[in-house]
Amino acid sequence: MPTEWKLFADLAERAGDKHVTVDAGAGDTVGAALTExxxxxxxxxxxxxxxxxxxxxxxxxxxNGTNVLVEEEGLETELEEGxxxxxxxxxxxx
Amino acid sequence: MxxxxxxATQLDRYSRHVIMDEIGPExxxxxxxxxxLVVGAGGLGSPAIQYLAAAGVGRLGIVDDDVVExxxxxxxxxxGDDDVGRPKVESAADYVTALNPDIxxxxxxxxxxxxNVADLVDEYDVVLDASDxxxxxxxxxxxxxxxxxALSHGAIYRFEGQVTFFTNxxxxxxxxxxxxxxxxxxCIFPEAPEPGTVPDCATTGVLGxxxxxxxxxxxxxxxxxxxxxxxVLEGRLLMYDAMDMxxxxxxxxxxxxxxxxxxxxxxxxxxxxxxxxxxxxxxD
Numbered sequence: 001m002p003t004e005w006k007l008f009a010d011l012a013e014r015a016g017d018k019h020v021t022v023d024a025g026a027g028d029t030v031g032a033a034l035t036e037x038x039x040x041x042x043x044x045x046x047x048x049x050x051x052x053x054x055x056x057x058x059x060x061x062x063x064n065g066t067n068v069l070v071e072e073e074g075l076e077t078e079l080e081e082g083x084x085x086x087x088x089x090x091x092x093x094x
Numbered sequence: 095m096x097x098x099x100x101x102a103t104q105l106d107r108y109s110r111h112v113i114m115d116e117i118g119p120e121x122x123x124x125x126x127x128x129x130x131l132v133v134g135a136g137g138l139g140s141p142a143i144q145y146l147a148a149a150g151v152g153r154l155g156i157v158d159d160d161v162v163e164x165x166x167x168x169x170x171x172x173x174g175d176d177d178v179g180r181p182k183v184e185s186a187a188d189y190v191t192a193l194n195p196d197i198x199x200x201x202x203x204x205x206x207x208x209x210n211v212a213d214l215v216d217e218y219d220v221v222l223d224a225s226d227x228x229x230x231x232x233x234x235x236x237x238x239x240x241x242x243x244a245l246s247h248g249a250i251y252r253f254e255g256q257v258t259f260f261t262n263x264x265x266x267x268x269x270x271x272x273x274x275x276x277x278x279x280x281c282i283f284p285e286a287p288e289p290g291t292v293p294d295c296a297t298t299g300v301l302g303x304x305x306x307x308x309x310x311x312x313x314x315x316x317x318x319x320x321x322x323x324x325x326v327l328e329g330r331l332l333m334y335d336a337m338d339m340x341x342x343x344x345x346x347x348x349x350x351x352x353x354x355x356x357x358x359x360x361x362x363x364x365x366x367x368x369x370x371x372x373x374x375x376x377x378d
Contacts, residue, residue: 058287
């Protein structure tokens with residue numbers, strides 16, 4: 001069962017789309033779905049991950065609208081069927 | 095309760111506020127007694143300044159070090175064609191005075207920095223962040239957390255906006271064991287993106303009406319906060335997509351290891367931070 005990422009702001013531009021479906025599903029982790037996303041849209045890699053492959057601190061990861069980094073098990077959070085994932089960065093325009 | 099000092103002209107001007115139970119003459123007096131600092135007289139600042147002035151916020155500070163350019167006029171609606179080349183704070187102050195002579199408008203033609211942030215911010219009840227860069231946004235967040243000053247946050251990118259509100263009322267919440275600690279901007283985004291990694295409006299463009307929507311929401315939250323009415327956008331980040339016409343709200347929580355608002359913060363002064371980089375703690 002594929003999982004859809006929703007991307008906000010400049011992340012969508014880098015990925016070329018606001019919505020990207022990846023081959024990860026129930027039983028996989030959010031981190032695995034993120035790896036699939038970056039593999040599929042490599043222009044995201046430097047913006048989302050550090051040189052060490054860690055998630056950049058200003059990138060938030062949501063699962064069904066809940067921040068997995070704050071309220072769940074981070075990138076180890078296990079996906080359930082039908083989950084919707086999202087990545088959002090800060091924006092600064094005024 | 096504030097002393098009621100509304101004169102006949104004010105009762106007329108603010109009559110649509112005064113007749114509402116949620117505001118009434120007492121609420122209008124609160125607005126007239128309040129002071130707000132708007133940082134940035136651009137896309138977000140324009141509608142915020144206009145509506146705060148129209149609402150009768152009695153003292154309105156405006157900070158900006160730019161002059162009006164013709165390319166601003168597609169969205170920065172507090173300025174007009176004749177204002178091109180003038181300091182934005184002068185143009186915005188003239189607009190406020192023409193709209194509502196009740197308002198004491200205070201233009202500050204300067205860039206807000208760690209050196210002057212206290213002098214500027216500490217004279218006001220609420221700060222509305224309408225700036226256009228991460229350095230100013232992190233500086234305002236950190237100073238407002240450290241001083242317990244309410245901060246209305248809004249930011250835009252092409253067709254999208256983000257809005258939230260930080261009361262920064264931590265000591266009163268700490269006394270209430272059932273209350274969740276309120277988050278700050280760094281709880282959501284601990285550090286800014288590396289400089290140069292996120293393009294700005296001049297590079298990417300921006301839908302002209304977008305900051306109108308976002309700036310109006312910021313002003314709405316400030317008015318509600320001053321009135322003490324309704325539920326402000328605290329603990330929630332509103333994400334607006336003008337292209338899809340969607341509003342999504344995400345819960346945002348205090349980060350127990352936040353570098354500035356946690357119980358044992360790394361940042362105890364804005365002097366600790368290198369704001370022109372990723373807004374991290376200085377190495378030295």
